[in-house]
Amino acid sequence: MPKVAIIGTTIWGVTLGVVLSGNKVEVGLWARTEEEAAELEKAEHHSGALSDVTFPTSLSITSSLEEALAGAKAVILAVPSQSMRQNMKTVAEHLDGSILIVSAAKGMEVGSNKRLSEVIADEINPDFWPNICVLSGPNLSQEILQNLPAVAVVAAEGEAVVRKAQRLLNTPSLCLYTNTDVTGVELGGALKNIIAIGAGITDGLGYGDNAKAALVTRGLTEITALGVALGANPLTFSGLTGLGDLIATCSSPLSRNHYIGVELTKGRPVEEITGSMSGVAEGLNTTVVAHNLASQLGVEMPITEKLYQVLYRGLSPRQAALELMEAQAGHELVGRRWQLFSLFKR
Amino acid sequence: MPKVAIIGTTIWGVTLGVVLSGNKVEVGLWARTEEEAAELEKAEHHSGALSDVTFPTSLSITSSLEEALAGAKAVILAVPSQSMRQNMKTVAEHLDGSILIVSAAKGMEVGSNKRLSEVIADEINPDFWPNICVLSGPNLSQEILQNLPAVAVVAAEGEAVVRKAQRLLNTPSLCLYTNTDVTGVELGGALKNIIAIGAGITDGLGYGDNAKAALVTRGLTEITALGVALGANPLTFSGLTGLGDLIATCSSPLSRNHYIGVELTKGRPVEEITGSMSGVAEGLNTTVVAHNLASQLGVEMPITEKLYQVLYRGLSPRQAALELMEAQAGHELVGRRWQLFSLFKR
Numbered sequence: 001m002p003k004v005a006i007i008g009t010t011i012w013g014v015t016l017g018v019v020l021s022g023n024k025v026e027v028g029l030w031a032r033t034e035e036e037a038a039e040l041e042k043a044e045h046h047s048g049a050l051s052d053v054t055f056p057t058s059l060s061i062t063s064s065l066e067e068a069l070a071g072a073k074a075v076i077l078a079v080p081s082q083s084m085r086q087n088m089k090t091v092a093e094h095l096d097g098s099i100l101i102v103s104a105a106k107g108m109e110v111g112s113n114k115r116l117s118e119v120i121a122d123e124i125n126p127d128f129w130p131n132i133c134v135l136s137g138p139n140l141s142q143e144i145l146q147n148l149p150a151v152a153v154v155a156a157e158g159e160a161v162v163r164k165a166q167r168l169l170n171t172p173s174l175c176l177y178t179n180t181d182v183t184g185v186e187l188g189g190a191l192k193n194i195i196a197i198g199a200g201i202t203d204g205l206g207y208g209d210n211a212k213a214a215l216v217t218r219g220l221t222e223i224t225a226l227g228v229a230l231g232a233n234p235l236t237f238s239g240l241t242g243l244g245d246l247i248a249t250c251s252s253p254l255s256r257n258h259y260i261g262v263e264l265t266k267g268r269p270v271e272e273i274t275g276s277m278s279g280v281a282e283g284l285n286t287t288v289v290a291h292n293l294a295s296q297l298g299v300e301m302p303i304t305e306k307l308y309q310v311l312y313r314g315l316s317p318r319q320a321a322l323e324l325m326e327a328q329a330g331h332e333l334v335g336r337r338w339q340l341f342s343l344f345k346r
Numbered sequence: 347m348p349k350v351a352i353i354g355t356t357i358w359g360v361t362l363g364v365v366l367s368g369n370k371v372e373v374g375l376w377a378r379t380e381e382e383a384a385e386l387e388k389a390e391h392h393s394g395a396l397s398d399v400t401f402p403t404s405l406s407i408t409s410s411l412e413e414a415l416a417g418a419k420a421v422i423l424a425v426p427s428q429s430m431r432q433n434m435k436t437v438a439e440h441l442d443g444s445i446l447i448v449s450a451a452k453g454m455e456v457g458s459n460k461r462l463s464e465v466i467a468d469e470i471n472p473d474f475w476p477n478i479c480v481l482s483g484p485n486l487s488q489e490i491l492q493n494l495p496a497v498a499v500v501a502a503e504g505e506a507v508v509r510k511a512q513r514l515l516n517t518p519s520l521c522l523y524t525n526t527d528v529t530g531v532e533l534g535g536a537l538k539n540i541i542a543i544g545a546g547i548t549d550g551l552g553y554g555d556n557a558k559a560a561l562v563t564r565g566l567t568e569i570t571a572l573g574v575a576l577g578a579n580p581l582t583f584s585g586l587t588g589l590g591d592l593i594a595t596c597s598s599p600l601s602r603n604h605y606i607g608v609e610l611t612k613g614r615p616v617e618e619i620t621g622s623m624s625g626v627a628e629g630l631n632t633t634v635v636a637h638n639l640a641s642q643l644g645v646e647m648p649i650t651e652k653l654y655q656v657l658y659r660g661l662s663p664r665q666a667a668l669e670l671m672e673a674q675a676g677h678e679l680v681g682r683r684w685q686l687f688s689l690f691k692r
Contacts, residue, residue, distance in 0.1 A: 137560075138556045139556055140556055143557075148552075148554040148557060149553055149554075150554075150556035151556075151560045206494075207494055208486070208495075208496075209489060209593075209598045209600075210485055210490065210494060210496035210497075210594055211495045211496060212593075212594075213484035213594035213597070214484055214590055216590070217584075217585060220584070220589065238567070238584060239567075240559075243562075243589065244559045244560055244562070244563035245559070247555075247558075247562055247563065248555045248556055251555055
């Protein structure tokens, strides 16, 4: 039985551990402390999304990084984006040239403005760069834990590596497509969280499905524009890791980013909302990174820009909506630089 | 005050009448009989989506076609797709070279496999062809009647005509973009109803948001492929009338097409479902047309094909789902002819 190591006891890390170990793969899940490992081992301690989940016997949880990684064909990093670099520093010394290094996080690093596969590359031997993969798609953990069907995309720059990753990580309930546009796959998963906050605001303000559909459509356009400026294939954004993930995240009450948008419309400050949440809403940091990159690269991202002002400059969600109405509607397709419509005009 | 005539007392026709006449436009709404006109006039007879709606005084309802059309700058056809030809035959004799002819229906004609603007063209003086427009977008009537914000697209082949239509029909709560890709705008609005039935099936089978997002993503790909084969601009399908309308329709319990999909999973025959519904679910006929066109043009439409078999060949929704799983997941972007994934494998 091939083995996969998972770094990170986030819900997504544990979910991947459960799915993979239920499908002829041995999984070593690394917890940072013995206490955490012991708690996760005991099913009766499971709560929230994990409360009804029994771990397969081929999933072992350990606080020893050596033990988790021993004999692994791949290591999956399912950690919050801002801790990816520190985790890679720790993991790096245990790598060799054969192990696949898979980022399963959906964010970007604040400060460097880098994608997480770039952060990983910074921290490992350049000889291992071809082994870097990313895993992304419309994958709400809670549904996958219920064994509902889902698809995802695994991407790497080389065909051989991506096929190897697909063979290793494909399962009947999480079926994997391949892609070699690492940049596009990674950016879709990260940037969609910005639009999900916007969709939460639209829902929180009670604007309905017409307005939300328009926001999501416009949102996809602007994250595609940023992606293209960063070297991605625009078609990737119309696929599972762009449009697909965007739809799942914006339509589900299970999304943390969507939840933040809803709560913002109640007048709650961001710090108060995040303080009461478990897990990280990656969209908050990703908005900062996208705001910076858009400004550096001259990409128009009107929705992202307004969200940045709501999150970090004290603009009220309703005022942001009103300000988005100022541009006149024009020709829909001109240069793909669609102006913002009077979506929020009342 | 400029005047617009509306043909068709469908919910969408009445909704457009209410929105336009609430915004400095006089509207003449044509009902087929005096009785129907009289019933609509009386607010206390309104039921369903119209129950809380009071008609503006600038909206007049008449069973006289001459009266409805007298002095109108545009005539909007909001009729079921299969009656478009007959309605145009009736309207055609009242047209002159200055009136805009706007199709607001979202379907295709069974038999001819034509778009509705082509049906309109068949029935009018070729000198008037430049005046043909289509109106489409993520526009659930019930939300628009509640004055929630929405956007739509008006399309015509010529820039001057489309700008004229935009100026005439734009309102604060239904803000209009323009497009000159009539084929793409029209096909997006029609074909998305097929995928909406599929989304209803996915929801009815309880497959969750991950699976539905994947279905919608794949669905958009295949309707785009058919659109391109028919001469549309693929970018149009990523816009408000493609992706936008698809998202609104697939996420809303208000959609008739989505409802049919849900009901099909309960084992109810199509005739029984439609027999108990008010209004036409255009997706049923559009599936037939798309099935025929895909076969003629050699376009792969796996979701449409399975739906056709469910609707007209007795295939059970669950069996269709199982059969969609047979193809292996491959590279996501190869030739944009993405194979169907094991979405429904359980």
